Amino acid sequence: MVSFLYPIKKLLKKGLGSRRPAGDGGKPPAPLSRSLDDTLRTVKNALGGSADLVIRRFAIMMNRRPHPAAIVYIDGLADPKELLESLLADSGDMQEILQSAEDVEPVQLIRQYLLKIGQINGVSDLSTLYHAILSGDTCILLNGASEAIAAGTGAAKDRNISEPASQAVLRGPREGFAETLRTNTALVRRKIKNPNLWMETRRIGEVTKTDVAIMYIKGIANDKTVNEVRMRLDRIRIDSILESGYIEELIQDETYTPFPTIFNTERPDAVAGGLLEGRIAILVDGTPFVLVVPALFTHFLQTPEDYYQRADISSLLRILRYVCLFIALFGPAAYIAVTTFHQEMIPTPLLLSVIAAREGIPFPAFVEALLMEITFEILREAGVRMPRTVGQAVSIVGALVIGQSAVEAGLVGPAMVIVVSITAISNFVIPSYNMGISIRMIRFPFMILAASFGLYGILVGAIVMVLHLCSLRSFGVPYMAPFAPFIVEDQKDNIFRFPRWAMLTRPRYSSDGNLVREKDRPPRKPAP
Known part of the structure; x- marks a missing residue:
């Protein structure tokens, strides 16, 4: 299958690269007339x-x-x-x-x-x-x-700086990026007042001429990664860039993967934190979403609020996110596998309760889960697209009414409604919207494997998924770092967040030799 797809991928890349964009056709610009x-x-x-x-x-x-x-x-x-x-x-x-x-x-x-x-x-x-x-x-x-x-006499109206709608926090700055490039670069410079914060600007799009800026800290960011970002941006030949999603799709390492390999955020403090770790920010005029590269799997399960709370609270919340990640990914599949193939794993009282609840249900567990998952996806998408004042009410009321009606009509069992509901709620715990969509997509293949082969199918699917994750790269950096390859020094800010005084070095995968974040402190003296 891989050998069959490879020439097709090569042909697609060749065709896309050779196609000329709409514009001046590469002619030299005409000089101004003296008249x-x-x-x-x-x-x-x-x-x-x-x-x-x-x-x-x-x-x-x-x-x-x-x-x-x-x-x-x-x-x-x-x-x-x-x-x-x-x-x-x-x-x-x-x-x-x-x-x-x-x-x-x-x-x-x-x-x-x-x-x-x-x-x-x-x-x-x-x-x-x-x-x-x-x-x-x-x-x-x-x-x-x-x-x-x-x-420079620009007078275009700019949206006021407000709290980001997609990444709200309980503790931390309440400001978010706007649609103007200069406003966004100023917000980042307010966080990092250092002359080593360098910025390069280029125009991309033969028709739109969109301004795209690269920001990084000289001496901290890896020069090879900076050059790679420059090369990928300069290689873009397209007629229009209207949002940072255009750039993301054109410069990402791997196209045929459900997992995002470029991080996007509309919070200036998240961008500043990434820059201080040696990462690179890509800002696009006309959108409040800024791209940060390289992006690893662990970055999509972290929030800026993790660094504003105490270390123990942040570590507990991160563990909770990883637990919810596994529930959102394997919850319905595990229920299908156990109730269909492995009933001996369920305690007898619970098994009798499940059998009694499923009595009269005309569909197998897989069809039940598929119907409920599709229904919840429809309600979720409808809640996002509807006006904000009624969107949440419609999604919540719709889920309650449809779930209760489906149970009373004998189409699904109450246990399946509980499993699908917990799965949907766990998916909302994932901070990154892109990663949440990826988990929702992968959930359905795992349900098919569970309905076909039981827990063995889930195990094989998990192995294939882990192998795929380990094969991904984000601007040359292993996607699963610091898990694979395992880097002991970088575990201090991974699943657990160590106290601030223990995080003396930057991540080794992104910084260019300048690893020291904080010099060793003198020993503390006990209070008299």
Whole structure:
């Protein structure tokens, strides 16, 4: 089967890699014309004469003669009020400087003496000009100049910083990422005020030109992993990037796996914690979800709140999550296997109770579980998609009514309703939504194996799943580390969280030689 799928996977990758995206076809960008009228005409034609395109013509007195100029911006994306005040100011000292500067280019005079805005960039080609205008910048064009000026005057409305809806905590920061890239990078820099926090930005998407940023701490992050992230991002050839999920699917190590190999979060403290461990953050403009790589299996069962509580409380909660993981994965399958093939494992009083409850049920245990699981999945998806005010009520009331009605109608037994309900609740304990969906998907194959071969089928399926997990990589790092390979030093922050004073080193799989997180403290003196 593997040998049959391999050429198909190779053919798919080859076909996807050779397909050219929509865009300019790789042609070099066209330079700006020295004629102001020609440039403005080209911009109008390129944007289709859009109604929100604003062109304001004026003249600037420089070198004792007027210079025709114009500003171009998109109404609603840019706010050029401050820029216009700078350009059209009637200051005697400023005019004297402009009149006496005879050997300086007009563009340089404007950049050095007129503009009071901090973010100013030069534009020398049409492609850069279009991107600047459509990004909210205001572009200044001068007649006779081969270079324009892009001033940062973005005025797009941004959502207020609020608590993340998908990753709420009882103790910890209540702020979450927004949809603006600069807001998100600022939230991370507020957490880590260190000059070694480096950021690189690139544009991905031939049509959307989406800004994507890479953040890492120089000296802590592994240079090989950083280069791998750069290479995978630069290798993307696609017409649009609308959400970080596009990037996640294009740069992940393994496509044919139900388990997520890239961690996503909308909490700045979770990203800061990952950066301090040597991991790399990928931020995409237009979405509050930030990608963090490399991502291991244990990361999807941890929350930022684990580091804000005491070590014993955090360890207990982590153990509870692992227990719920096994219940969500093997609960219905174990019930099917025991009631169908291994009744001798059930105590006699409990077995008699189960038999009495199942009396008159027309379906086998597997069909019961399948019906109830599909029903709960429908209710869960309906609760997510419905309006927030009625979504939870519909899902809870629907589960109670349907479960009770199914038992009274004799379609399923009450024991099966209890097992499926506990399984569904245990699935909600898993902090990561991606990992929760993976567990829900794998639960059905285990139910089929249990109905076919009993506990032996579950055991074989578990072995295959563990072998698959051990074969996965996340940017070159083993997915099951520090379990496989087993790293003794990294067990201090795995299933158990050791006290803060015992976590002196960073994880060995991600940091680049800088393992020391905290220097040894002097011995504590007993209180008098």
